[in-house]
Amino acid sequence: MSQPAIADSQSEAPHLLVVDDDARLRTLLQRFLAEQGFRVTGAADAAAARHALANMFFDLVVLDVMMPGETGIELVESLRRKGQDVPILMLTARGSPDDRIAGLEAGVDDYLAKPFDPRELALRIRTILRRAAPPPVETVAGPVQLGSRWFDPQRAELRGPEGVVRLTGGEQALLAALAARPNEILSREEIAEALGTPEAGERAIDVQVTRLRRKIEPDPREPRFVQTVRHRGYVLRPGL
Structure with a gap:
């Protein structure tokens, strides 16, 4: 906890x-x-x-x-x-x-x-x-809906019917980076820069995405929200 x-x-x-x-x-x-x-x-x-x-x-x-x-x-x-x-x-x-x-x-x-x-x-x-650390209020976008859950970028917090969903610092940063640019494809290099780990390899980013999907996707094997765009990167698709 x-x-x-x-x-x-x-x-x-x-x-x-x-x-x-x-x-x-x-x-x-x-x-x-x-x-x-x-x-x-x-x-x-x-x-x-x-x-x-x-x-x-x-x-x-x-x-x-x-x-x-x-x-x-x-x-x-x-x-x-x-x-x-x-x-x-x-x-x-x-x-x-x-x-x-x-x-x-x-x-x-x-x-x-x-x-x-x-x-x-x-x-x-x-x-x-x-x-x-939570980002400054003036630079934060509004909450993002992910099915029955909501991600609040200001608090770096994911909430659902069960309450707060526990995220590691890396998972919080990844979701915040994607939520800051919803429906926009981010390359793995852009994600690594947003996470403050520009030296991270593609596989390391893929592992972080896999871990995040386990927390937010109804079926991580068929992701609805964090989608892979082949040869380009990842995109967050908010919605019900």
Whole structure:
């Protein structure tokens, strides 16, 4: 479930949870990210991360894939099944497209292959946080109808008869990008730019679309709302 906001003055700085079993790397990341203006908490494994998430609010999780016991991928899958929608940036020593796609399919918002430049990590974190923030009211289009559900771009919120439909930060950003230009075909490159991940490959965008369709389509195998336009991209077709 979504985590309640904390009202104290310290909550003005984004609070990050860094999860990595490598104590040296974890300490270095905590120190560097703190110098970048973030509040940072560390966790050595999935169990410690669960405990932290249950007791504190976090704006974003930086999560290693390869950890003893429960892996990062397994932790993400478990969190998403339980409705935990905190943005997650995954660190992976495996830089192949298949490994990155596995992370996206599990529900991460972005990924970064090791070794990485800490400055790029900070940049990606800020990109995800900007993406997760509600857009300014004056630039927001009105609600978009998707069958029995409505997407409110101002709140980045999807609602239906069952209440709020949980979306990850990546799913929210994708739907917001499509809803901003309904009935207009967006190329995968345009979508990647809108998501703040211009380096994302076509397959990564396709995976995000597949995940979104599971949340909004009556039958994801025959999509009514997010339609594929062969060789061109995707288009959002609002309606009943």
